[in-house]
Amino acid sequence: MNFSKDDKMDKIKIGVIGTGYWGKKHVFEYSQLKEAELSWICDLDKSLLKTLSKDHNIPNITTNYKDVLESDVKAVSICSNNENHYKLAKEALLAGKHVLLEKPMTTSSKTSQDLVNIAKKAKRQLAVGHIFRFNDGLSEVKKLIKKGYFGDIYFLRLQWTTVLNPKNPIDVILDLCPHTFDIMNYLLDEWPIKITCTGKAYRKKNLEDVAFIMAEFKNGICAHTEVSWLLPGKVRELYVIGSKRSANVECLSQKVLVFENGKEINLNITANNTIASELSHFLDSIKKGSTLSNDGEIGTKTLQLIEASKESLKKGKTIEI
Numbered sequence: 001m002n003f004s005k006d007d008k009m010d011k012i013k014i015g016v017i018g019t020g021y022w023g024k025k026h027v028f029e030y031s032q033l034k035e036a037e038l039s040w041i042c043d044l045d046k047s048l049l050k051t052l053s054k055d056h057n058i059p060n061i062t063t064n065y066k067d068v069l070e071s072d073v074k075a076v077s078i079c080s081n082n083e084n085h086y087k088l089a090k091e092a093l094l095a096g097k098h099v100l101l102e103k104p105m106t107t108s109s110k111t112s113q114d115l116v117n118i119a120k121k122a123k124r125q126l127a128v129g130h131i132f133r134f135n136d137g138l139s140e141v142k143k144l145i146k147k148g149y150f151g152d153i154y155f156l157r158l159q160w161t162t163v164l165n166p167k168n169p170i171d172v173i174l175d176l177c178p179h180t181f182d183i184m185n186y187l188l189d190e191w192p193i194k195i196t197c198t199g200k201a202y203r204k205k206n207l208e209d210v211a212f213i214m215a216e217f218k219n220g221i222c223a224h225t226e227v228s229w230l231l232p233g234k235v236r237e238l239y240v241i242g243s244k245r246s247a248n249v250e251c252l253s254q255k256v257l258v259f260e261n262g263k264e265i266n267l268n269i270t271a272n273n274t275i276a277s278e279l280s281h282f283l284d285s286i287k288k289g290s291t292l293s294n295d296g297e298i299g300t301k302t303l304q305l306i307e308a309s310k311e312s313l314k315k316g317k318t319i320e321i
């Protein structure tokens with residue numbers, strides 16, 4: 001899409017609700033994007049808002065999200081705590097705003113589906129922060145899978161581990177598996193049909209800080225995921241194992257290493273700015289009314305799989321979806 005550089009009329013007026021660790025990144029990227037006019041920011045922390053508005057020249061700040069929803073912004077990014085995603089997104093959609101909602105979309109598939117229905121009825125875009133759909137390393141691997149470069153895909157292995165303290169009421173599955181389930185679907189164009197999950201809550205009762213999930217697909221492919229808040233370091237790594245070749249993807253640096261008959265080939269991918277790409281895609285979908293690749297249906301499906309994982313963990317058995 002071509003926006004003329006300085007034509008304000010072409011810019012989409014935006015508000016960001018929740019400007020903590022992740023929301024600040026939305027603020028920064030919107031303030032750089034020519035397609036956006038970042039008009040409002042909202043957080044409970046007023047001093048944070050003052051600093052951000054000064055740094056990025058944002059005209060309106062508020063600690064009350066209703067001010068943003070009553071304003072003339074066309075769209076909002078919601079980057080607040082998971083527990084209020086549903087309430088804020090619902091009110092935003094009913095106020096006629098397009099919504100980019102951070103992951104996990106809500107805390108249940110029921111409320112996520114409700115948002116999908118509300119967005120449809122209101123004819124508004126509902127995007128979810130499934131940022132790995134905008135990762136050039138993963139996009140390249142997806143293309144190669146489609147072309148048959150790896151041969152038959154046998155399995156995927158994902159490791160999503162970080163050192164973090166448990167944050168009641170969020171466990172590691174709700175926190176990290178929106179990404180891992182989304183990546184499986186992005187690469188394979190399929191959702192798992194069976195989920196088997198084990199895990200442990202070491203530090204806080206009922207709040208798993210480690211989990212191991214086996215996801216099985218109808219074509220025999222499976223995906224094994226390790227998520228943890230205890231393993232030292234930060235790892236966002238994927239292996240694709242195929243009959244002809246295999247690959248290792250380091251999802252943060254976007255480095256892709258292919259293994260072929262004992263040789264290692266570096267695919268030389270230049271890492272893109274994934275948040276900027278995600279926000280541009282959202283703005284583009286508003287302008288053109290085009291389909292989102294990270295829509296609310298995808299967010300809802302990841303929540304269903306998270307619920308299946310927790311059910312499997314609780315009952316000690318495989319759950320069919």
Ligand SMILES: NC(=O)c1ccc[n+]([C@@H]2O[C@H](COP(=O)([O-])OP(=O)(O)OC[C@H]3O[C@@H](n4cnc5c(N)ncnc54)[C@H](O)[C@@H]3O)[C@@H](O)[C@H]2O)c1
Nearest residue numbers: 018020021022023042043044079080081082102103104129
């Ligand atoms: N897509 C990704 O890769 C990614 C990465 C990190 C975090 N996230 C998601 O982003 C969201 C925020 O995470 P975070 O790490 O930035 O948390 P955070 O605690 O640093 O920030 C949350 C902010 O929301 C504000 N807030 C809470 N309720 C509010 C309300 N009613 N109105 C306005 N502001 C309110 C808080 O004051 C806080 O500043 C979470 O849903 C998280 O899962 C996504």
